[in-house]
Structures are given as C-alpha cells and as structure tokens.
Amino acid sequence: MRKILIPTVILLILIAIIILRPKERVVEYVPIKFVEARIVDQGLVQDRVELLGTVVGEKQVTITPDVIGRVVKKLKPEGSYLKRNEPILIIQNDLVGFEYKKSYVRSPIAGRLAKIFVDVGQRVSPQVPVAMVIDSRDLKIELGIPERFASRLKKGMEAEVLAGTDSRKVRARIYEIGPYVDPQTGTVLSRLRFLRRPEGVLPGMVARVRLIFDERDVVIRIPKESMVEGNVFVIRGGRIHRVIPEVGLSGSDYLEVKSGLRTGDTLVIFGQEFLEDGDSVKVEVES
Structure with a gap:
C-alpha cells in the first residue's frame, strides 16, 4: 500500500506544479516600417513648363545681292553699326554679255x-545670303512650344527667363503666338519680350524659359509624389494616420492644399505605398 501511495503523491505534486506555474506571456510582434518624411510648409505652387528658346533682335535680316557676280570689297567689318541703306559689300557684275559694273549690297535696316x-573673290547670286544685320536695341525670345500646351497659351502670359551673364531670373511676356503647329517639330512658334533686359545678353544666345500657366504663392503645399490615390500619410505619435486632403492648384512639383493638413504636420514622402492606418514607423525627416 505504501509503495502505491508514494508514486501517487509524487504525480499529484507534479500536476499541481504544472497547473500553478505562471503562464508565459505571449508578446505580439509589431513590425516597424521605415519611411522618409518632411514638414509641411507654405510656399509657391507653379503649374509650368521649362523650355529652351533663342534670343533674337527685334529686327533681324539676312541680306542677298541683287546681281550675280564676285565680291570685290568689304566696306564694313563685322560688329559695325550701320545706318539704314548703308553699303556693306561691293559686287562686280562679270556676266558675259552684260555691262561690267559695280553693285552695292546695302543694309535695309539700321542695326x-x-x-x-x-x-572677297567669292561668286554670289541673289539666292546666296551674304550678310546678316540685327537691330539689338530691343531683344525678344523665339520659343517653340510643344503642341500639347498650345491650347493653354495666351498673349500676355508671363515667363521666367535665365539668359546672358545675369544669374538672376528676369520676367518676359508672350506678345505673339504662331497660327499653326509646325509638322516637323510639333511646336507652335511664340515670341516673348523681356520686361527687364538681363545683363550681357546678345542675339543668338540660348534662353532658359519657364513658362508659367498658373501659380499660387504663400499656400500650404505638399510634394506631388507624397500623394497615393488621393491619400497622404502623416505621422503623429510615431504612428501613421491616413488623410484625404482637399487639393487646389496642381503644380509641376507641388500640390496646393486647401484643407486636411496644416503647416508643421509630418508628411510621409517615401515609403507610403505600403502603409496602413495605425502602422508604427521609424522616420527620417528630410531637411
């Protein structure tokens, strides 16, 4: 009897230990996602396109002679200022059967x-350009604008221009819009005038033109890439909150925000494609 009792007691003690032993806590693993963010601020939102144009004179003419012959003398060096109708070259008519006489190539404009x-000595004809004269007192920009923007062009539309030795952007304004799309380039030729002539600008220079279709300044703005299917994600207390902001002007780089966000919010700009409400995140804030 005693031999049976001892194992039974031991078994009961083991069962009691198992039952009364504290249960292990099950810790749920919550993954932390890494994102890049920036602080929402106020600034300029522009709907624009950036193109390259050419600076040209207000008047610019390529001159051809009236006769066939040989150039016998240059009367003016390049860079000279010419009055209207002032001679540039002398051409000797040397066609057999015609009177040999000198002919003058004159400038049709002052410039x-x-x-x-x-x-000198080169044979020319009325089909051969011999000189170019430019009136550079007033300069303009010739700009080929892609046809997809043609319907948005308006006379008086302003642009920011960088040209010449002036590192500052200056403003220009469209005063002429071509009547058709060039089938070879797919562009509409437009012309702009400087509102203030930049320093060191000369005809023939390349002008970097930022054509502004619309703009809003001192507005709450967010980078376009921060929005995913109409949603943005902000970080509050280390967790993600999904927000659907009301958007105004859609610019080239930024979106105007009318409501839903405020300055100082921490906005996710990278890694937001895989976020959900309530996610824990480790954030690197863009400076």
Missing part, C-alpha cells in the same frame, strides 16, 4: 552687322 557670310 549692327552681325555676320558677313562671304569672302
């Missing part, structure tokens, strides 16, 4: 002799 295309 600067930009280029002489021929040398």
Whole structure:
C-alpha cells in the first residue's frame, strides 16, 4: 500500500506544479516600417513648363545681292553699326554679255552687322545670303512650344527667363503666338519680350524659359509624389494616420492644399505605398 501511495503523491505534486506555474506571456510582434518624411510648409505652387528658346533682335535680316557676280570689297567689318541703306559689300557684275559694273549690297535696316557670310573673290547670286544685320536695341525670345500646351497659351502670359551673364531670373511676356503647329517639330512658334533686359545678353544666345500657366504663392503645399490615390500619410505619435486632403492648384512639383493638413504636420514622402492606418514607423525627416 505504501509503495502505491508514494508514486501517487509524487504525480499529484507534479500536476499541481504544472497547473500553478505562471503562464508565459505571449508578446505580439509589431513590425516597424521605415519611411522618409518632411514638414509641411507654405510656399509657391507653379503649374509650368521649362523650355529652351533663342534670343533674337527685334529686327533681324539676312541680306542677298541683287546681281550675280564676285565680291570685290568689304566696306564694313563685322560688329559695325550701320545706318539704314548703308553699303556693306561691293559686287562686280562679270556676266558675259552684260555691262561690267559695280553693285552695292546695302543694309535695309539700321542695326549692327552681325555676320558677313562671304569672302572677297567669292561668286554670289541673289539666292546666296551674304550678310546678316540685327537691330539689338530691343531683344525678344523665339520659343517653340510643344503642341500639347498650345491650347493653354495666351498673349500676355508671363515667363521666367535665365539668359546672358545675369544669374538672376528676369520676367518676359508672350506678345505673339504662331497660327499653326509646325509638322516637323510639333511646336507652335511664340515670341516673348523681356520686361527687364538681363545683363550681357546678345542675339543668338540660348534662353532658359519657364513658362508659367498658373501659380499660387504663400499656400500650404505638399510634394506631388507624397500623394497615393488621393491619400497622404502623416505621422503623429510615431504612428501613421491616413488623410484625404482637399487639393487646389496642381503644380509641376507641388500640390496646393486647401484643407486636411496644416503647416508643421509630418508628411510621409517615401515609403507610403505600403502603409496602413495605425502602422508604427521609424522616420527620417528630410531637411
């Protein structure tokens, strides 16, 4: 009897230990996602396109001679200022059967002799350009604008321009819009005038033109890439909150926010594609 009792007691003690032993706590693993964020601020939102144009003179003419012959003398060096009708070259008519006489190539406008295309002794004809004269007192920009923007062009529309040695952007305004789309380039030729002539700008220079269709300044704005299917994600207390903001102007880089966000909010700008409400995140804030 005693032999049976001892194992039974031991078994009961083991069962009691198992039952009364504290249960292990089950810790739920919550993954932390890494994102990049920035602080929502106020600033400029622009709907724009950036293009390259060419600076040209208000008047710019390529001159051809009236006769066939040879260039016998250059009367003016390149860079000279010319009065209207002032001679540039002398051409000797040397066609057999015609009277050999000198003919003058004259400038049809007042301006600067930009280029002489021929040398003394060279044979020329009315089909051969011999010189270019530019009136550079007033400069303009010729700009080919892609046809997808053609319907949005308006006379008086302003642009920001960087040209010449002036590192500051200056404003220009469209004063002429071409009547058709060039089938070879797919662009509409437009012309702009400087509102203030930049320093060191010369005809023939490349102008970097930022054509502004619409803009809002000192508004709450967010980067376009921060929005995913109409949603943005802000971080509060280390957790994600999904927000559907009311958007105003859609610019080239930024969106205007009318409501739903405020300055100082921490906005996710990278890694938001896989976020859900309530996610824990470790954030790197863009400076």
